Amino acid sequence: MNEIANSFLLVYEGLFPIVNPVxxxxxxxxxxxxxxxxxxRTLARRIALNRFFLLLGxxxxxxxxxxxxxxxxxxxxxxxGLVVSAFxxxxxxxxxxxxxxxxxxxxxxxxxxxxxxxx
Numbered sequence: 001m002n003e004i005a006n007s008f009l010l011v012y013e014g015l016f017p018i019v020n021p022v023x024x025x026x027x028x029x030x031x032x033x034x035x036x037x038x039x040x041r042t043l044a045r046r047i048a049l050n051r052f053f054l055l056l057g058x059x060x061x062x063x064x065x066x067x068x069x070x071x072x073x074x075x076x077x078x079x080x081g082l083v084v085s086a087f088x089x090x091x092x093x094x095x096x097x098x099x100x101x102x103x104x105x106x107x108x109x110x111x112x113x114x115x116x117x118x119x
Contacts, residue, residue, distance in 0.1 A: 019051065 028047070032040050066076065 015055065019055075 028040075028044065032043060035043070066073070
């Protein structure tokens with residue numbers, strides 16, 4: 001029983017930063033601020049199911065895909081570190097995207113929300 005608890009905590013510790021529930025919740029609230037509570041609950045349920053099945057699929061198929069392409073786990077770790085470093089470097093050296101006192105332009109609703117008028 002102790003081994004199961006240790007395995008669960010190890011997997012939880014590894015997946016928590018990947019799933020990032022705190023950051024995702026802020027994005028979710030921001031993107032659904034004009035939706036009703038019922039629509040938010042429905043969207044949250046669908047997102048949770050999609051994330052669950054994505055993680056489950058990665059668990060069972062991910063190692064086989066890496067093996068098929070001949071990619072080892074240390075290569076994935078190095079590549080992930082390079083991607084994070086490149087993104088951080090870009091953020092450090094990026095200028096402000098808008099001037100102080102001028103709000104940024106909002107995203108067009110067609111990019112993140114389906115309306116009945118769009119197919």
